[in-house]
Amino acid sequence: MKETDSIHELVEGIARQARAAALQTAVLSTEQKNRALNILADLIEENAALLLNENARDLSTARSLELAKPMIERLTFTPERIKAMAAGVREVAALPDPVGEELERTVRPNGLDIRKVRVPIGVIGIIYESRPNVTVDCAVLCLKSGNACILRGGKEAIHSNLALAELIRQALQKSGLPEHAVQIIPTTDRYALNELLKLSQYVHCIIPRGGEGLIRFITENSRIPVIKHFDGIxxxxxxxxxxxxxxxxxxxxxxxxxxxxxxxxxxxxxxxxxxxxxxxxxxxxxxxxxxxxxxxxxxxxxxxxxxxxxxxxxxxxxxxxxxxxxxxxxxxxxxxxxxxxxxxxxxxxxxxxxxxxxxxxxxxxxxxxxxxxxxxxxxxxTDGNEFGLGAEIGISTDRLHARGPMGLRELCTYKYQVHGTGQIK
Amino acid sequence: MKETDSIHELVEGIARQARAAALQTAVLSTEQKNRALNILADLIEENAALLLNENARDLSTARSLELAKPMIERLTFTPERIKAMAAGVREVAALPDPVGEELERTVRPNGLDIRKVRVPIGVIGIIYESRPNVTVDCAVLCLKSGNACILRGGKEAIHSNLALAELIRQALQKSGLPEHAVQIIPTTDRYALNELLKLSQYVHCIIPRGGEGLIRFITENSRIPVIKHFDGIxxxxxxxxxxxxxxxxxxxxxxxxxxxxxxxxxxxxxxxxxxxxxxxxxxxxxxxxxxxxxxxxxxxxxxxxxxxxxxxxxxxxxxxxxxxxxxxxxxxxxxxxxxxxxxxxxxxxxxxxxxxxxxxxxxxxxxxxxxxxxxxxxxxxTDGNEFGLGAEIGISTDRLHARGPMGLRELCTYKYQVHGTGQIK
Known part of the structure; x- marks a missing residue:
């Protein structure tokens, strides 16, 4: 089997499992989701030493590659940053659940009772660079909003990201939530990203967070709708x-x-x-x-x-x-x-x-x-916290779906739930 | 100059003018927009003979190409259908204006007064096939919602579409609105479509209405966000x-x-x-x-x-x-x-x-x-009229931005308007 074939199978398997998990996370109760988040916060604190160790592997590679100082700075875990990460998870647990909120309601002359209700988007792919704390931030925002997510971080943070992903997996397992609700693509091969961007039957939205080059590549290659977080002039x-x-x-x-x-x-x-x-x-x-x-x-x-x-x-x-x-x-x-x-x-x-x-x-x-x-x-x-949205996944520079700070609500779509008494047309 | 160069220039010119027009249509009053729509309705009725003539040219080509009967049926104008088209325009004029509606408002502890306000998307590209009445339906929905639009119909309806576009141009001119608020791409060359799909600096949204082949082509080639109107199983x-x-x-x-x-x-x-x-x-x-x-x-x-x-x-x-x-x-x-x-x-x-x-x-x-x-x-x-949205531009099978029937509101995005008293961070 060629290497590209095995990457294709790997990525498609992840996406298929994410779609199956999303159908389950969409109907979780607020309590179930919050419980998983609070367990994750505990696990992050309990495993600080492990996280520092794995982070040290990334930092040693970064130094040997002579990466720029600000990049190394962004990559670095400290005990304080790990504590802040856990606190951030607990803050998201404390935010109101956006799922199920009734946005509009009309009763039509024929008696049809039409409710427009906020629901999760489904499967969200997040492509990011550098800061490994993004792994946790994005995973918890997606989970709280009832979405499954597929995370693809940069190669410079791969050990830190995989260690965090393992803690997230444990939190999901301990709280009885679907394990594939949060998955990380374990390879940073560009071909894996390319494959992911084609899987529109399983993945419903791509959010890139990174430099202009990354965002351009994604916009030009994705068959999945992209919400861009681009530059601010x-x-x-x-x-x-x-x-x-x-x-x-x-x-x-x-x-x-x-x-x-x-x-x-x-x-x-x-x-x-x-x-x-x-x-x-x-x-x-x-x-x-x-x-x-x-x-x-x-x-x-x-x-x-x-x-x-x-x-x-x-x-x-x-x-x-x-x-x-x-x-x-x-x-x-x-x-x-x-x-x-x-x-x-x-x-x-x-x-x-x-x-x-x-x-x-x-x-x-x-x-x-x-x-x-x-x-x-x-x-x-212009910031999710300043706007009162709580934590944000980023600031959209797109116009469709989400514009400006993207919080939990912006990670949702809606569906119409219509109750009738046998109406036919 | 090569032919592809001249098509590129043509399409880029149209897109640039659409963007300039969109900045003007975004701030039009409801009265200005409705006046243009009512003038258009009159023009359609007054020019019924012209429309039937131009439509006859398309029908004659369609018959010589032996197009399928249902396709010819969809292509055909009759005096009744022209009247219905004009009535449809007047119905959209009578719908409430979605622009400027306040969606949310928060006053933050620091005194910032944050309003989330509905605004037009900007420039919308609509790619469609067959039915020439789509030209008018889409143009008036885009105009009423404050958007500029670029229309690209099928070659089988080109004469009918160009005749309608000319009436729309006259209505815009007579009512003092920017003439480039509604433009039709005067060629059905596939290369022109390809060029349009790249112009993300001017065009903000693509809505394809047509068969699976057309929608797939657009999804795979567009760098502009697409709202798909796909199949219903x-x-x-x-x-x-x-x-x-x-x-x-x-x-x-x-x-x-x-x-x-x-x-x-x-x-x-x-x-x-x-x-x-x-x-x-x-x-x-x-x-x-x-x-x-x-x-x-x-x-x-x-x-x-x-x-x-x-x-x-x-x-x-x-x-x-x-x-x-x-x-x-x-x-x-x-x-x-x-x-x-x-x-x-x-x-x-x-x-x-x-x-x-x-x-x-x-x-x-x-x-x-x-x-x-x-x-x-x-x-x-599942239909815009049945849901009380008024006329619809289609039924979105996408999840982002619009899901299900897309009316005037779904042709809008939002912006945050923030009033302060000198707040700094």
Whole structure:
């Protein structure tokens, strides 16, 4: 038997078992699911030494491959991180169960009683890189929402991931839940991923979490619907009616509070009427945080005489997710121009207008095509916890099914349950 | 310039203009949209002669190509059908506008006021075959829900489709709406479809309406999310606690009221406890409507002594969408077996249990994994109008975003609009 044949059989077997498990997890009670999660949290704490050992194997490989320091950092387990992982599992157990919630109900003139009810999606495939805690985060969110999941992590974390998967298997077994409700693909061969992406008869949704290359590969090769968690090219627009102190505070927070995250701001648009007075103040505050300012000609004409160092911006700068201490700045003539620019350059993630003008805010919130649009607040709030959803599986940059933070509800679909008394058509 | 280059330019131009138009249609008022729709309805009636002429060109080609009679029938315009098309447009104008509806609202402890608001998806590509009235149906549903759309019909209807597209263009122009809000791809070259399916930077959703071959091609080639409208392998399960008269009436209705539609029943499962008495009655009623009965051994053992003609069923019969006067019948030992069979053989469309036993109904409605599950009613009710959604763009057999009948709301996504007072993180 060729190697590709055996990988095909392996992946198809996993997917078939996941589908069978999903039909069982869909009808579990909240108590059954929570019990399994709490057992898992205990197992994670009890097996901290084992997890540290397996993680050390990954770290030793990572060091010998001379992986980048931030990557090794993300890969590393510590006793504190293991405790935090267990606490995260208990938090998900404490969240309300989304399954069975009645979304709409109509009784039709013919007497049919139609209820639209939240139900699990079915089988969810999660493809991720680097951080092994994603294994646990995703498994528990899928389980709580009644889904089965197939996890495919990166090769750099394979030992940590397999050790966590074994604890999850034990928790499922101890609580009498189907063991195949959470499965990890035990090989990081790219061919296995390719096979998984074809199995639309068993797998209902693919969620990729990782770099652009991974997401592009999946989008181009998947026959299963994909919910993308892509880049965040977020902007702050400072309107002519902005409160100056608020404009400075929000811009600095959105850009610098944490530069490496998807809801950090990459662009600043500012109205020409307030730019001469306000832009130098914002720019100085950003320079104090060592932010490089890439500016258009009009911004340069304001900032250079003020002695603030800038770099000329190219058009590409406004389309770039820096994830770094760099911001692109442009002076605009109107809120309409800001909206057009953001719709052209942005990635539809999170955008904010700072203004005391209710009509400008209304135009911006209606006209900007993004998952989250803010009036007088930092873009950094786009997050499941901040939105009150509890833990999130990620932030969708897609429009279909889920947009923005994806919590337990977004891991569900719905079905219509219709009660009749013998109605025929 | 090569021909493929010019098709690429054509399709990319259409998609780019659609995206620009979508940003405008997203913020139109209900009145602006309804005015355009009512103008279109008038134009369709006023131009009936033109539409009949262009349709005659398609029909003449269809006859010379000796297309199948049902296909020619679907392609044909009559004065009555043109009137019905205009009436359909006015009905959509009268439906409530889904855009701007507040779905959820939370005020967070930090004062952020978070509203989840229904907004259009953006640009929707609709790929369809045969019936030219789909051009108008889809255009008006997309427009009413604030979306721009790109329509790609079949070559057999190209003249009818182009004539309708021209009327839609006139209606948009007369009402001051963006002309590119509805565009038709003026070539039926497969390469143009291929190009469209790659343009994920402009097009946000693809809805295919057509045969299995078309849908498979699109699923395998699209980089844009697809909402499939696939086959319906629907079943009726007659439980041991079924009311006999209701079991006969619903089964006959679900199978025979219209055999060629996706919500018609293809399978009958019946509990062994009631089969000896009830199955002959159901079978006789189906035979009166000339339905061929494909049966398992246990059903044959009941029906043959009763002198009712049957054909042995193969396992494939239970997986087949006949769209014809044929039904596959199987005797089962329990409601659990019926659930397992339906989850294995069905396509997740519409399934019905006939029973007076509330617990059996509860198990069936929870355990069957389908868009619509009925208790004591015919599967034939799965339909936008029957569900009170108004006109539908189709019945989704997918799970993500939309499941079951897709009306105006399902042509929308949502965004979060967040009002603050300067909150930073």
């Amino acid at each position: 977020c902007s702050v627009y400072v309107d002519k009616a902005a409160d100056p102190a608020m404009a400075v505070a929000v811009t600095v927070n959105a850009k610098t509070q944490r530069v490496s995250v998807c809801n950090a701001a990459e662009n600043l648009f500012i109205h020409r009427a307030c730019a001469p007075e306000l832009l130098p103040a914002i720019a100085r505050a950003l320079r104090e945080k060592d932010v490089e300012l890439r500016v258009d000609d009009r911004a340069a004409a304001i900032l250079e005489p003020a002695g603030i160092p800038t770099v000329p911006a190219t058009e590409d700068d406004y389309r770039t997710e820096y994830l770094d201490a760099i911001i692109a700045i442009k002076v605009v003539d109107s809120v309409e121009e800001a909206i057009t620019d953001i719709n052209q350059y942005g990635s539809g993630h999170s955008e904010s207008i700072i203004t005391a003008d209710a009509e400008a805010a209304r135009l911006f919130l209606a006209g900007v095509d993004a998952s989250t649009v803010y009036h007088n607040a930092s873009t950094r709030f | 629907c079943s009726v399960y007659v439980d041991k606690a079924a009311d006999p008269a209701m079991a006969v009436a619903v089964t006959v209705n679900a199978k025979t009221q219209r055999v060629s539609v996706c919500n018609a029943a293809e399978n009958l499962f019946i509990h062994r406890a009631c089969a000896p008495e009830l199955l002959p009655a159901i079978a006789r009623a189906l035979r009166e409507k000339d339905v061929e009965l494909r049966v398992d051994d246990r059903a044959a053992a009941i029906l043959e002594p009763a002198g009712i003609p049957t054909v042995p069923a193969t396992e494939d019969d239970y997986r087949t969408e006949y769209l014809d006067a044929i039904i596959a019948i199987k005797v089962v030992d329990s409601v659990e077996e019926a659930i397992t069979d339906i989850n294995q053989y069905g396509s997740g469309h519409s399934e019905s249990i006939i029973t007076a036993d509330a617990e059996a109904a509860r198990l069936f409605l929870a355990g069957v994994d389908a868009s619509t599950v009925y208790h004591n009613a015919s599967t034939r009710f």
